[in-house]
Amino acid sequence: MSMPKKLALLVLLLPLVAFEALAAKVSPSSLTMVPGQKSTVAVSSVSGSLTLTNSNAQVASAVLSGNKIQVTANAVGSANLSVKDKKGTVTVKVTVKPAMTVSPTSLTLAVNQKATLTISNPSGTIRVSNSDTSKVATSLSGSTITVTGKAAGTATLTIKDSLTTRKVPVQVTSSSGGPITGTTEGRLLASNCFQCHGTYGSGGFEKLLGETEAEIYEELVEYQEDPDFSTDIMAAHVQGYTDAQLRAIAKYLAKP
Numbered sequence: 001m002s003m004p005k006k007l008a009l010l011v012l013l014l015p016l017v018a019f020e021a022l023a024a025k026v027s028p029s030s031l032t033m034v035p036g037q038k039s040t041v042a043v044s045s046v047s048g049s050l051t052l053t054n055s056n057a058q059v060a061s062a063v064l065s066g067n068k069i070q071v072t073a074n075a076v077g078s079a080n081l082s083v084k085d086k087k088g089t090v091t092v093k094v095t096v097k098p099a100m101t102v103s104p105t106s107l108t109l110a111v112n113q114k115a116t117l118t119i120s121n122p123s124g125t126i127r128v129s130n131s132d133t134s135k136v137a138t139s140l141s142g143s144t145i146t147v148t149g150k151a152a153g154t155a156t157l158t159i160k161d162s163l164t165t166r167k168v169p170v171q172v173t174s175s176s177g178g179p180i181t182g183t184t185e186g187r188l189l190a191s192n193c194f195q196c197h198g199t200y201g202s203g204g205f206e207k208l209l210g211e212t213e214a215e216i217y218e219e220l221v222e223y224q225e226d227p228d229f230s231t232d233i234m235a236a237h238v239q240g241y242t243d244a245q246l247r248a249i250a251k252y253l254a255k256p
């Protein structure tokens with residue numbers, strides 16, 4: 001064979017030889033996981049049969065099924081998965097990191113009150129999403145999220161890094177701190193009672209909070225009608241109200 005012909009043959013054969021020498025391909029060739037997470041590695045360009053060796057089954061378990069390796073992260077650490085076929089060995093590096101945590105795991109805030117959530121072990125970029133920005137405002141700085149109550153209601157904050165998603169429910173209570181919901185019909189009348197029974201009937205001479213509408217109404221009627229109570233301060237107090245007013249007061253105080 002002439003020199004140029006030999007050269008041409010060599011050039012033709014070289015890529016073939018180079019290709020033939022390659023071991024199987026793995027995708028991805030490395031994994032970063034958190035404990036409990038599962039991933040799959042695809043094996044391609046396989047020659048002959050495959051065998052799998054795992055350097056650390058405590059960190060990750062790996063099961064070969066067909067041309068796929070099912071990997072489950074077990075504990076923080078690293079493991080090498082060696083995939084061997086007829087042509088050679090490729091390695092998948094598995095790194096198991098501690099999962100991101102957010103503390104506390106839920107929040108209750110008053111309107112305009114601020115609280116912070118602390119993120120530990122984040123991987124990559126932290127993203128915060130807020131299900132209701134009319135109820136709660138958030139601002140992320142480093143690994144701290146400042147949460148501010150905006151209006152009474154609830155919102156869910158979803159905090160994600162590259163490996164983990166955490167959800168933090170936030171409840172915003174009305175700013176006064178006291179019970180301001182419920183019927184307002186008897187509110188003005190009932191405010192006459194607060195000087196002796198505490199705000200919203202919370203204490204004083206006799207605590208009224210917790211009593212039902214019927215209980216309060218019946219007691220008031222008793223003070224109005226029962227001669228045994230005629231000298232009682234409550235009897236003197238209730239004389240001024242009509243029956244409709246007593247009902248309105250009882251209705252309000254039962255659910256202030």
Ligand code: HEC
Nearest residue numbers: 189190192193196197205206216219220232233234237249
């Ligand atoms: C000047 C003070 C005073 C005011 C005002 C007052 N109370 Fe009373 N109330 C008392 C006292 C003292 C008692 C304790 C029992 C008694 O002396 O009869 C009492 C007892 C009661 C009781 C019975 C408590 C129980 O659980 O046995 C009820 C119900 C009650 N008050 C409702 C009211 C309501 C409703 C109002 C407003 C419309 C009101 N009171 C306004 C002083 C007051």
